[in-house]
Amino acid sequence: MSANRPVVVVLMNGRPLSTPWLAEHASAILETWFLGVQMGPAVADVLFGEYNPGGKLPITVTRSVGQIPIYYNHIYLRDEVAGFTPPVRSLKGFRRLTLEPGETQTVTFALGSDDFALHDSKMRQVVEPGAFTVIAGSSTGGLESRFQVVADTLVPAQRAR
Numbered sequence: 001m002s003a004n005r006p007v008v009v010v011l012m013n014g015r016p017l018s019t020p021w022l023a024e025h026a027s028a029i030l031e032t033w034f035l036g037v038q039m040g041p042a043v044a045d046v047l048f049g050e051y052n053p054g055g056k057l058p059i060t061v062t063r064s065v066g067q068i069p070i071y072y073n074h075i076y077l078r079d080e081v082a083g084f085t086p087p088v089r090s091l092k093g094f095r096r097l098t099l100e101p102g103e104t105q106t107v108t109f110a111l112g113s114d115d116f117a118l119h120d121s122k123m124r125q126v127v128e129p130g131a132f133t134v135i136a137g138s139s140t141g142g143l144e145s146r147f148q149v150v151a152d153t154l155v156p157a158q159r160a161r
Contacts (some may be wrong), residue, residue, distance in 0.1 A: 009029045039041070079128075093109040
């Protein structure tokens, strides 16, 4: 990789790999897993800019073995106190936006009672009263706001960050 040319690494495997040397030296890494019979055209579309993939994976790809343990549940509604152990964060109201550099856009979304629900010990879907934090942005941070669930009504609480 000393030819001063951009090098893109295409990884084909069935599990996340720890590849710190590649992350440090490659211009880009395309993780494909096993794409099937249309893998060639799909990878070519990405490499030549015809398609820009994106989304959230149900797994975490570590940068190195030292990053372990990893957690799946830090991907954006957080129940602050629940009668049962909920995920630390749950992805709700997902929508992908593509912005040009410097471009801004106002985004609105609605969360319904199902978004605040969890399963109780009898596997019934319930919404427990209490504090919730909503994070709008990315899994690593964004705008946060706290809400209090009181019966069937959402009441704005103190604004965080």
